[in-house]
Amino acid sequence: MNALAATRTSMEITGLEPVLARSVTVLGSTGSIGVSTLDVIAHARGVYGAHAMPIEALTAQSNVEMLAKQAREMRPKLAVIGDETLYGALKSALSGSGIEVAAGRQAVIDAAARASDTVMVAIMGAAALEPALAAVARSATVALANKECIVAAGGVFHRALANSSASVIPVDSEHNAVFQVLNGEGAQEVEKVTLTASGGPFRDWTLEQMAVCTVEQAVAHPNWSMGAKISVDSATLMNKGLELIEAHFLFALPVEKLDVVVHPQSIVHCLVSYADGSTLAHLSAPDMRTPIAHALAWPRRIASPSRRLDLAQVGQLTFRAPDHERFRCLGLALDAMRMGGMAPTILNAANEIAVDAFLNRRIGFLDIPRVVETTLNDSPNANASADTLDGVLAIDARARELAAGICRRVVN
Numbered sequence: 001m002n003a004l005a006a007t008r009t010s011m012e013i014t015g016l017e018p019v020l021a022r023s024v025t026v027l028g029s030t031g032s033i034g035v036s037t038l039d040v041i042a043h044a045r046g047v048y049g050a051h052a053m054p055i056e057a058l059t060a061q062s063n064v065e066m067l068a069k070q071a072r073e074m075r076p077k078l079a080v081i082g083d084e085t086l087y088g089a090l091k092s093a094l095s096g097s098g099i100e101v102a103a104g105r106q107a108v109i110d111a112a113a114r115a116s117d118t119v120m121v122a123i124m125g126a127a128a129l130e131p132a133l134a135a136v137a138r139s140a141t142v143a144l145a146n147k148e149c150i151v152a153a154g155g156v157f158h159r160a161l162a163n164s165s166a167s168v169i170p171v172d173s174e175h176n177a178v179f180q181v182l183n184g185e186g187a188q189e190v191e192k193v194t195l196t197a198s199g200g201p202f203r204d205w206t207l208e209q210m211a212v213c214t215v216e217q218a219v220a221h222p223n224w225s226m227g228a229k230i231s232v233d234s235a236t237l238m239n240k241g242l243e244l245i246e247a248h249f250l251f252a253l254p255v256e257k258l259d260v261v262v263h264p265q266s267i268v269h270c271l272v273s274y275a276d277g278s279t280l281a282h283l284s285a286p287d288m289r290t291p292i293a294h295a296l297a298w299p300r301r302i303a304s305p306s307r308r309l310d311l312a313q314v315g316q317l318t319f320r321a322p323d324h325e326r327f328r329c330l331g332l333a334l335d336a337m338r339m340g341g342m343a344p345t346i347l348n349a350a351n352e353i354a355v356d357a358f359l360n361r362r363i364g365f366l367d368i369p370r371v372v373e374t375t376l377n378d379s380p381n382a383n384a385s386a387d388t389l390d391g392v393l394a395i396d397a398r399a400r401e402l403a404a405g406i407c408r409r410v411v412n
Contacts, residue, residue, distance in 0.1 A: 019300045020044065020052040022141075027112060027131050028122035029070055030063040032227050033145045033171065036288045037120050038074055040296060043305040053296065056116035059108045059123075059131075062086060068093035075099070078114065080107045082127075109134050118296060120171070121146045124229055125352055126396055129153055133389065136166040143295035145171035147242045152345045153392045154249040155385070169295040170250060174243055176291035177269035177282035178251060193253055194271040195243055196263035197322060198222065198286075200235040203262060207326055213365045215358065222264075232355045233329075236368055237322060241333020242351075245344050248337055255337055260330065261319045267309065268317060285309045328369040336376065341383045342395050343376060349399035350375035350406075357407040367410050375403045 024041065028034045044052045055076040060067040062083045071079040071094055078100040081090045087103035094101055102110070112119055112131035119135035120143045121128050128146040135142050137160065144150075149157055161168065170176050174195045182190070201220050202210050219231040226234070233239035237260075244258050261271075266286040273279040284290045285307035293304035324331045329351070336343040354371035357363045363371065376382060379399055386392045 016048065016297075016300060016302065019297050019302060020048050021054075022117035022296075023054045023056045023115075024296065025057045025059075025111060025114065025116040025119045025135075025140075026055065026122060027059050027108065027120060027128065028061075028124065029058040030060040030066040031122055031124060032230075033122035033288060033292070034058075034060075034120070037122060037292050037296070038070060040289050040293045040302075040304055040306075041074065044296075044302055047303045056114055057111040059111050061123075061127075064089045064093060071099050072097060078102065078111060080111045082108050105130075113138060117141060118143055120292075120296075121149065122171075124148075124227060126152050126349070126393075129389065129393070133157070133160050136160045136164050136168075139165040141167045141169065141298075143169050143171050143292070145292075147172065147239075147246050148348055150246045150249045151242050152348045152396060153386075153389065154245075154344065155387070156389050156392055158249065159387075168250070169298050170246075171288075171291050171295045172243060172246070173269045173284075173286075173288065173291050175247060175250060176294055177284075178247060178272065180294065181270060181272045181280050181282050182251065189274055190253065190257060190272060191275050192257050192259055192271075192273045193247060193251065194259040194261050194273070195240060195247065196266070196268050196270065196319075197237060197240040197260055198234065198266045199262040199264055199322075200231075200237065202235055202326075203264065205326075207366070210326070211364060211366050215361060218358070218365055228359055229352070229355055232358060232368075233351070235365070236329040237327035238329035238333060238351050238368075238372075240322075241330045241336075242348065245333060245337045255334070260322055262322050263317065263319050265314060265317055267311075267314055268319075283309060283311075329372065332369060332372055332376065339382060341381075341385055342379075342392075343382045345386075345392060345396055346376055346379045346382055346399040347372060349396045350403040353400050353403035353407060357404075363407055363410050367407075371403055371406050371410065374406050375399055378402060378406075 041053045057078040058076045059080040064086050080102045084104040091101045109130050112134040118141045121132045122145045126148045132149045218235045219228050221231045240260050269282050271281050287306040289306035336347040350372045354368040381395045
């Protein structure tokens with residue numbers, strides 16, 4: 001039996017042919033989630049055959065060198081660089097490869113609109129909104145690794161889903177865990193959904209220590225390998241606040257049924273408590289390739305290169321309540337969720353501006369919640385609503401301008 005025949009026999013035995021034949025588009029392929037997604041696909045090709053999970057398109061914002069390397073290795077039909085000024089560099093890097101090349105914001109949106117079965121939305125921030133909605137509009141399966149699509153434009157996103165047959169599979173480890181534990185059960189049977197937080201690098205720091213922390217200390221997450229922005233969000237616990245808002249929208253859960261507990265080991269990703277007194281937990285080693293593999297193969301499962309869980313080696317699992325005084329961003333996110341309207345949009349926009357200012361050393365770490373709170377208090381649109389993406393983006397833009405001004409005042 002030749003190698004190809006052996007591969008096909010293996011695929012037939014597993015019954016995974018429909019899953020492995022799915023084409024995939026990866027939006028944001030050079031970020032941490034994008035890189036992990038390609039790692040999962042490469043592993044699947046090694047296990048099931050070189051033609052598993054063909055890639056329709058890869059997109060990145062500015063990392064031409066990595067995008068070109070990924071394209072040559074993974075052989076997508078299309079590679080897109082968001083920064084139009086880098087079109088020539090990408091075209092040159094992929095010369096002779098037969099891979100189509102495009103550039104610009106609209107090209108990223110067009111890539112999401114191309115025919116593929118699954119779209120991994122791994123673009124960070126509000127920049128993911130339009131591409132994600134383009135994927136929803138054509139009824140793709142959307143593997144959603146972006147919180148802002150839900151937090152900033154939850155109403156618009158839900159209306160788009162109602163008008164299509166798209167499926168959304170959450171990729172965040174906590175929401176993917178909730179998705180698996182709930183397994184289609186209604187919110188009426190759920191007493192509480194508890195998301196776990198590692199607590200980040202400053203979980204045991206005092207406010208005085210946090211006030212003088214460096215960027216390098218803030219992005220040094222103890223458990224997860226993530227990009228700079230999301231690492232800072234984890235350090236402030238804003239990441240967990242955004243996840244609560246996302247869970248509220250994704251699973252139709254009221255605020256009173258949502259909770260957070262600090263779990264430093266990052267082994268338990270969620271706890272779902274039911275009306276009969278049962279609590280079900282989802283456990284896995286802290287490795288984003290696990291929820292990524294689940295999202296790509298849902299409702300089946302495929303082999304993944306992710307770390308395996310060894311509870312005996314872990315030794316103990318500990319839990320404690322979050323400290324809202326030291327981590328004010330968590331409380332601000334809860335306030336925004338209770339306010340509703342455009343408050344979550346404003347919260348997210350202000351946080352992105354504040355985190356960027358911190359990463360560029362223009363404000364201090366504890367200035368981040370101050371900027372977010374002041375932006376929320378000073379925004380005239382917090383109680384408004386927006387029925388269109390343009391309306392959401394307009395309020396988002398005004399909140400960013402306001403937050404940028406507040407950052408400048410903090411410095412001065």
